[in-house]
Amino acid sequence: MQAQRKIGEVILDLRNISLAFGGVKALTDISFDVREHEIRAIIGPNGAGKSSMLNVINGVYRPQQGEIVYRGQHRKDMNTYAAAKSGIARTFQNIALFKGMSVLDNIMTGRNLKIQTNFLLQALYWGPAQREELAHRRKVEEIIDFLEIQHIRKTPVSRLPYGLQKRVELGRALAAEPEILLLDEPMAGMNVEEKQDMCRFILDVNDQFGTTIVLIEHDMGVVMDISDRVVVLDYGRKIGDGTPEEVRSNQDVINAYLGVAH
Numbered sequence: 001m002q003a004q005r006k007i008g009e010v011i012l013d014l015r016n017i018s019l020a021f022g023g024v025k026a027l028t029d030i031s032f033d034v035r036e037h038e039i040r041a042i043i044g045p046n047g048a049g050k051s052s053m054l055n056v057i058n059g060v061y062r063p064q065q066g067e068i069v070y071r072g073q074h075r076k077d078m079n080t081y082a083a084a085k086s087g088i089a090r091t092f093q094n095i096a097l098f099k100g101m102s103v104l105d106n107i108m109t110g111r112n113l114k115i116q117t118n119f120l121l122q123a124l125y126w127g128p129a130q131r132e133e134l135a136h137r138r139k140v141e142e143i144i145d146f147l148e149i150q151h152i153r154k155t156p157v158s159r160l161p162y163g164l165q166k167r168v169e170l171g172r173a174l175a176a177e178p179e180i181l182l183l184d185e186p187m188a189g190m191n192v193e194e195k196q197d198m199c200r201f202i203l204d205v206n207d208q209f210g211t212t213i214v215l216i217e218h219d220m221g222v223v224m225d226i227s228d229r230v231v232v233l234d235y236g237r238k239i240g241d242g243t244p245e246e247v248r249s250n251q252d253v254i255n256a257y258l259g260v261a262h
């Protein structure tokens with residue numbers, strides 16, 4: 001499957017990123033790029049700086065040094081709104097859904113940035129607002145079909161098992177029709193079957209929508225199976241970068257995972 005996809009040019013370039021929280025250096029001089037349509041994994045032991053890196057990409061954290069170049073534009077001041085507006089969507093390590101709301105309504109919240117009509121028109125539900133609402137609903141229904149969750153579309157999220165909640169969170173991110181999808185441990189806490197399903201959906205999103213995917217994942221089997229390239233962090237530094245085969249045979253990476261002292 002991977003070989004059939006056409007990996008494009010670099011669309012996201014992270015250059016010499018350093019980020020510290022007081023005296024804690026979360027990221028030190030990290031550079032790597034992401035190519036259009038690829039699946040790019042970020043791996044590393046606990047506390048290596050993986051989540052911080054995703055937070056830099058979508059503007060939650062502002063690095064003290066370095067720059068982000070997204071589609072050729074230098075983004076010194078990336079913030080979460082600008083990132084979302086420019087096509088970067090994300091899921092979180094701990095599910096961040098509206099638990100009392102239905103699956104459908106949760107996924108609908110992912111359309112917020114796409115809603116054009118002004119508030120007054122929406123309140124009055126006039127023609128354009130109505131047409132727009134229908135178009136958004138259609139898109140959300142497409143996502144529900146794609147993720148095979150028709151049977152739970154009206155169910156409150158709190159009643160769903162964990163694996164399905166993760167799938168709904170993916171659905172909400174997809175509702176924004178992102179160019180880059182950032183997934184923070186999409187398979188954490190899942191059983192084998194749920195992991196297989198999630199893998200399939202990630203590959204399908206990438207293949208059918210052409211979405212570029214950057215993911216953090218602890219399950220090495222999954223990472224090596226689905227990623228085109230892998231960047232490895234350890235203590236906030238980059239220690240490896242390349243294809244799964246290259247990373248697997250990198251001695252620094254092996255040492256980091258075996259806990260060899262620096």
Ligand SMILES: Nc1ncnc2c1ncn2[C@@H]1O[C@H](COP(=O)(O)OP(=O)(O)OP(=O)(O)O)[C@@H](O)[C@H]1O
Nearest residue numbers: 021024025026044045046047048049050051052053
């Ligand atoms: N908001 C914050 N305030 C202070 N320190 C932070 C903050 N966020 C992260 N850190 C620190 O930065 C370092 C990197 O953390 P980060 O969460 O990015 O690592 P990680 O590789 O994602 O870890 P894990 O696999 O455990 O999720 C850690 O030492 C962490 O304690």
